[in-house]
Amino acid sequence: MELVSTHTQNSDSRIPDNVVVLRQPPYSLELNPVEKLWDMMRDWLCNRRWDSLEELLESATYWLKSFWDEPKNIFSLIGDGWMSQQTNG
Numbered sequence: 001m002e003l004v005s006t007h008t009q010n011s012d013s014r015i016p017d018n019v020v021v022l023r024q025p026p027y028s029l030e031l032n033p034v035e036k037l038w039d040m041m042r043d044w045l046c047n048r049r050w051d052s053l054e055e056l057l058e059s060a061t062y063w064l065k066s067f068w069d070e071p072k073n074i075f076s077l078i079g080d081g082w083m084s085q086q087t088n089g
Helices: 033-045 052-068 071-077 082-088
Strands: none
Touching: 033 052, 033 071, 052 071
């Protein structure tokens, strides 16, 4: 079995006719939503003074609670990016 490189084009003869190669942008938050989660959490936690590690943990837990209480908030981490446009367009 020959391995197909990840840098192939749809016209590559090794790719079956029923497979379409979608080009992934160099930076894709959709594929790693935790990156956006950490970015949003940093915005919530940064530039504040914490008197203790416990206080920081309480604040982080409070912020994350919105995702636990409302699972639909997870969609805010993905958005309407390139993958959704490629598959539904």
